[in-house]
Amino acid sequence: MERSFALVEAAVSCGSPTRGSEGAFDALVGAGLPGLFGGASLMPMDKLGPCAVWPKGLRHLDTVMEVCRRLRTNTLEALEHGKYPIVIGGDHSCAMGSLAALGEFYGPEHLAVVYVDAHTDINTDRTSESGYIHGMDLAAACGLCGPELDVGRNKVNLLGNSLHIIGARSIDPPEFGVVEQAGAHLHTAQEVREQGLEAVLGQILPALEGKHVHISFDVDVLDPSEFTATGYNIPGGLTAAEVERVLSAVLDTGLTCSFECVEYNPAMDPSGKDLNTLMGLLHTVAGRLKKIR
Numbered sequence: 001m002e003r004s005f006a007l008v009e010a011a012v013s014c015g016s017p018t019r020g021s022e023g024a025f026d027a028l029v030g031a032g033l034p035g036l037f038g039g040a041s042l043m044p045m046d047k048l049g050p051c052a053v054w055p056k057g058l059r060h061l062d063t064v065m066e067v068c069r070r071l072r073t074n075t076l077e078a079l080e081h082g083k084y085p086i087v088i089g090g091d092h093s094c095a096m097g098s099l100a101a102l103g104e105f106y107g108p109e110h111l112a113v114v115y116v117d118a119h120t121d122i123n124t125d126r127t128s129e130s131g132y133i134h135g136m137d138l139a140a141a142c143g144l145c146g147p148e149l150d151v152g153r154n155k156v157n158l159l160g161n162s163l164h165i166i167g168a169r170s171i172d173p174p175e176f177g178v179v180e181q182a183g184a185h186l187h188t189a190q191e192v193r194e195q196g197l198e199a200v201l202g203q204i205l206p207a208l209e210g211k212h213v214h215i216s217f218d219v220d221v222l223d224p225s226e227f228t229a230t231g232y233n234i235p236g237g238l239t240a241a242e243v244e245r246v247l248s249a250v251l252d253t254g255l256t257c258s259f260e261c262v263e264y265n266p267a268m269d270p271s272g273k274d275l276n277t278l279m280g281l282l283h284t285v286a287g288r289l290k291k292i293r
């Protein structure tokens, strides 16, 4: 039977300092995303807008959590109907919602995450200096934050030992400690440079065996020489060809259960150049997924 897909919107940008990424789903759908995934079903979401008041250290908490709860519900619905979720953010705080659904559906012990990002996003609500929740989603999914950031039934949706971060190069000092505490696997952009991409993949891929694998792809992992339509342009990133290789290698394991793309900001892309780059990458993703039954 052919795999069928659900394109699931996560319309949130106020987990980050930059507005505009809540328009990514509409931009990608307008550029032909459903066609890439064989007429995927669409699960759009209302744009809620940032809330004005929030508790200390958790900016726009109510809006972020409402989006995450809706995303969890929609992702669970897709999974229960046998559809492969393609989640489109929005900022990366939405990963708390998608990981809540995946953790509940498969069980945290059966889930692994390949997190392709310039950041580690593993600040807790206590270590974060900025208060932006898109830097806390992994700590929340691993159960390391307070109850304000719990989504759905599980406190823990992901075991730190099943988390593989690749491409990071903007890491807050306390995050190194949280990575270690969680037992997560961190492969920085520098490590990719020094060891070579294939050597790093050679460490990640065998560890995924036996797991349901979620890919969470933040476009800011790309080097600013190739992609700038996102909240942070951090030098020393991966080329589009390298990102394509990472995504393909993980998809070709046949172990993935869902895919997520976040932090594309169409408001920063008036020419549509980066939309083209991103559609090219998603074309590859769709092609690899359609080959694997």
Ligand SMILES: [Mn+2]
Binding pocket: 092, 117, 118, 119, 218, 220, 221, 263
């Ligand atoms: Mn990022």
